[in-house]
Amino acid sequence: MVETRVERSPERSGTESAADPARALSGTEYRLLVEHSPVLIWRADVHKKCDYFNSVWLDFTGRTLEQELGDGWAEGVHPDDLARCFDIYVSHFDRRKPFEMEYRLRRFDGVYRWLFDRGVPYTDDSGEFLGYIGSCVDVTERLEGEQKSRELAAEQAAHAAARQSEAQLQQAVRMRDEVTSIVSHDLRNPVHTVMMASSLLLDLGDTLDPATRRQNLAVVHRSASSMSRLLADLLDVMKAEGSGLVIEVAPTDLGPILSATAEEFRLPATELGIELSVDVSPHVPHVLADAGRVAQVLSNLCGNALKFTRSGGSGQLSAELTGSEVTVAVKDSGIGIAPKDLAHVFDRFWQAKRAARASAGLGLAIAKSIVEAHGGRIGVESTEGEGTRFWFTLPVAPQ
Numbered sequence: 001m002v003e004t005r006v007e008r009s010p011e012r013s014g015t016e017s018a019a020d021p022a023r024a025l026s027g028t029e030y031r032l033l034v035e036h037s038p039v040l041i042w043r044a045d046v047h048k049k050c051d052y053f054n055s056v057w058l059d060f061t062g063r064t065l066e067q068e069l070g071d072g073w074a075e076g077v078h079p080d081d082l083a084r085c086f087d088i089y090v091s092h093f094d095r096r097k098p099f100e101m102e103y104r105l106r107r108f109d110g111v112y113r114w115l116f117d118r119g120v121p122y123t124d125d126s127g128e129f130l131g132y133i134g135s136c137v138d139v140t141e142r143l144e145g146e147q148k149s150r151e152l153a154a155e156q157a158a159h160a161a162a163r164q165s166e167a168q169l170q171q172a173v174r175m176r177d178e179v180t181s182i183v184s185h186d187l188r189n190p191v192h193t194v195m196m197a198s199s200l201l202l203d204l205g206d207t208l209d210p211a212t213r214r215q216n217l218a219v220v221h222r223s224a225s226s227m228s229r230l231l232a233d234l235l236d237v238m239k240a241e242g243s244g245l246v247i248e249v250a251p252t253d254l255g256p257i258l259s260a261t262a263e264e265f266r267l268p269a270t271e272l273g274i275e276l277s278v279d280v281s282p283h284v285p286h287v288l289a290d291a292g293r294v295a296q297v298l299s300n301l302c303g304n305a306l307k308f309t310r311s312g313g314s315g316q317l318s319a320e321l322t323g324s325e326v327t328v329a330v331k332d333s334g335i336g337i338a339p340k341d342l343a344h345v346f347d348r349f350w351q352a353k354r355a356a357r358a359s360a361g362l363g364l365a366i367a368k369s370i371v372e373a374h375g376g377r378i379g380v381e382s383t384e385g386e387g388t389r390f391w392f393t394l395p396v397a398p399q
Helices: 027-035 055-061 070-074 081-094 140-186 188-204 209-242 254-263 266-270 291-307 339-344 363-373
Strands: 039-044 050-053 100-108 112-123 129-138 250-252 277-281 287-289 314-323 324-332 378-383 385-396
Touching: 027 266, 039 055, 050 070, 055 100, 070 081, 081 112, 112 140, 188 209, 188 250, 250 291, 254 266, 254 277, 254 291, 254 324, 254 363, 266 277, 287 385, 291 314, 291 324, 291 363, 291 385, 363 378, 363 385
Parallel strands: 277 314
Antiparallel strands: 039 050, 039 129, 100 112, 112 129, 250 287, 314 324, 324 385, 378 385
């Protein structure tokens, strides 16, 4: 418990110097020190009643000492602060504990000012409890400055939130327009094809020979598959845009995934006259990855490679350990990418004008989102007329 003791000052002898730091203050010096201290000082007796206020307090309130004595000082406390002020004062007084509190006190001009009040118990030389001594300082400017700082911070946060909301709204509008454009254009062709082939089957089904019937059914199947892939891509890119792309990582062997991807594209590669191979370096460790999502990335990259490779060309899927990560790559001997286009290949809805077969321009953007969701990196190296190499990294799974 912090206590203040009041000691009696011995009478000063004529031989003592007033500047002697070791001597005790006289009673007069104590009184002058308290009266002219630049803070508001009060004192309360053992019954919690105030029995002293210095002249600084009285000058502040504009009231007489008689008006302030006892509980009279409470008349100047702001009504909204009075109950809290008394609760803190009484509860600490009963436990003989120091206290600190802030409340508003009416100044001589009627204006309420915020005071920081600190009270401590005090005793006489024998340790007997005599009451409390307290001091107050005006902290109105500090509190008003803090309030203005909070208001300014809140205003800045509100402006930032408004700007962010506006940017998100504009982004959502752009996304809507892009998706609308894709749906209206890229879905229209396969839908039209399905309608024509199915109408032919419905109208002439009984008269068609088996080969023609199978051919039209194949057309319907390919067009439906194309629409399904496009819709899946649209959903993925919208999830990635909203940070909703879900991955479930586990220790994964890349060899079977690369082999399965190559097998998936073996027939279309053969039809296009393209040789497709797989090269997995020995001792490539398992990676920490979502096997399904990695297969999706490889499928997008492999399909992209076939789209830009002429008959007689080649494609290769590979994996190798590079430091603390595994690098997976899809390389082709296709037409390559112009230097001015390299910076845009991973942009959403971007399409190379020289593509042999048009697409929605989503595959590489989705691949980038998936790789980055794994904590990996993705990139491209290309030389016009010689080919392209897409690569991405995946973290090695812990042993």
